[in-house]
Amino acid sequence: MAGGVRATCGGPLARLLILAVLHVNFVALGLEPDFLFPLENVTIAQGRDAMFTCVVNNLGGYRVAWIKADTKAILAIHEHVITNNARLSVTHNDYNTWTLNIRGVKREDRGQYMCQVNTDPMKMQTAFLEVVIPPDIVYEETSGDMMVPEGGSAKLVCKARGFPPPKILWRREDGGDIISRGGPQGKTKVLSLEGEVVNLTKVTRSEMGAYLCIAANGVPPSVSKRIMLHVHFHPLVQVPNQLVGAPTGTDVTLQCHVEASPKAINYWTRENGEMIISNDKYQMGEINSSAYSVQMRLLVRSIQSNDLGGYKCISKNSIGDAEGNIRLYEVELPNRKPKVEDERSSILNEINDVRSSLQGPLREGGPRTAEDAGFLGGAAPHPAPRFTPPSMFLIIALLHAAC
Template sequence: MMIQSRCKFKVKRQYRSSLGRDIATCLTYSTLVIGLVLMQYDYVSAFEPDFVFPLENVTVAQGRDATFTCVVNNLGGYRVSGESGSPARVAWIKADAKAILAIHEHVITNNGRLSVTHNDFNTWTLNIKSVKMEDRGQYMCQVNTDPMKMQTAFLEVVIPPDIVYEETSGDMMVPEGGSAKLVCKARGYPKPKITWKREDGREIIARTGPHGKTKSHQVEGEMLSLTKITRSEMGAYLCIASNSVPPSVSKRMKVQVHFHPLIQVPNQLVGAPLLTDVTLICNVEASPKAINYWQRENGEMIISNDRYLMSEIENSMYAVQMTLVLRKTQKSDFGGYKCISKNSIGDAEGTIRLYEMELHKKKPNRYNNYDDINGSNDEDNEAIRSEDQNDESIFGSNGRLFKDAQSNLINSSKASTSNFLLIVSFISPVFSVILSKLLSITL
């Protein structure tokens, strides 16, 4: 009756409007009134509430927000225990703590980070802001039917790894042949895994295992033991903590291995001609870093200037190449040189001897010049060639007579001897025979 009268009133009041507009106004008003009646008298549904989707587990990093969503059908018109019972409601419960968090849209617990929302249809949502580790556990979406219906899901709170610096090693200095133990501690949930690597990508040498000396690019565990350490193991080591929750974190630890200097000389004897440049080299290994310098064999220290250029090239953390360049060498530059290296543990020196090298000069090719000036003359050129060949044979680079020069001298001697015997034979035939035998034995 109330709906009907109101519609008549509306039509009468809006008699100048179109008929369609009056009908729409009446239907809208009627719908609102029916809704209010149902809410006031709690319309009873014949269908029991049921869950549409399962409640899903949630994993969230500490400090982020988490949400549980519960979807229930046929809840609005259902009464518990018949028509006289109370209407069905959705409740949120922390199952492991047996604590009621919220009922329908009202938060019960005294926790400002929790809130409940409802979309006025069939979806209820539990919101947890800035999740803490204490929020981790089992959550329940419950409907107070008879018997009770419920769904559960787990909230997993994870924490990214973090290095515990007060329990983690720092940089170390170890004598060569000694031992070093590096420790790395990290917190997080799940418990972080510790992995060791060398910063330069080289292998880590372990000598404490049951299999003796082993090499690997990474080692797992909170402690890294380096025994009987050598200079090649010097460098930076990385402790990396990870637990599948980004980001992973790492700490850099520098291991210094100390030893006295060692010098290697590639060439201990170096030759150079006058007025040329020559380079002397010494390779030095030392840790901690050493003071390196050059001396003459008489103890005079060499100072870098226009004629003496000194430089150092670092090949690694402990290896250095010393270089001394002598420009336009003079007579006074030849002799002994020392490369010296000193650090806090000890010192070492290497010796290089510089000697003078003589350059051989070639004789000029005279017949070529003759041809260029006076034209070609085969006979003259042949004579000059013959003379040059005799000269080259006698004055070779090794300072010895060549075979062809010796044969020319012997042939010349034989010719002179035969002429002498011919003269003697005219004087005394017997004496000439004896003399010729003696000469033949000699030649």
């Protein structure tokens, strides 16, 4: 019997009796349920989990209920979920705190939520659940890559969805200016433009390139789409040097600058129309300068007389063709004396230098030697023996060599 009483005391009926007693006691004492903290608004990104926490003191035998205020739908009473939504749950810390949990929040979960106590009159507090959505490009309504003729117009459109509604910003991928024409201020250049639509008029080849539409609404991450604008035009060939001279036996490089869109086929010919192909004699190459311009180069190795004459650089695309002309001529090197003559001239200059040093300076003033004194009437001394200095043998040898 005692065991049965204990079982009954621990069952649901016993808990209801306890709550009823507490309720009577709270009423007798004049203690009413009250909210300890306000219910706080929640802003959450779609797909994340959200929760509201309601703290009630002196609950007694009353019940806490959760209600979707804007639809008046009862979500849960105490810990029991009423609505048919598997993403909702309620937890209770067995004291005074009730928490409403919403897993994987969706856009339709947005709205006002109420924590309510069934007193008379009813007590409640509310909070708002804001569900934000990162931006997303609406590709079916957004422009793709496009082609326009030079001088034509292009309309770039970018649509995005999300909450709050995203703002659209346009930039050029290369950091260049976006050129706007036809407005009240005429032609203007800006680094960025805001809005879903960008109208480009009288498009030039310099406006060719990738344009980025960037959608942002403060909810990360921002998204963007790359739109390539192709501007088509007739090939243009510019020749920096139409006359190129070089000595025979040397290498020379011929150059042409080409602008074309769509991409052109570029090649070289001789003036008689013979096409040039890469081999041991010729080497052709191209260097890209931009999306529509290249530098054509033709290297001619060890030029000979038959390499002189006219050369053509030709560019062709689907719109048209163009060509440039270059003439290669021979440049003669300055004449130089043969090496033997240079050596002979050097030897003669050395001989003249030696002769000048042997003659010595011209004498001025009175007699300075015995020979001079005899010439002037004095007694003539015995003549000194004469000999050929060793340096004279060198001079004679150099003279023979020079002759």
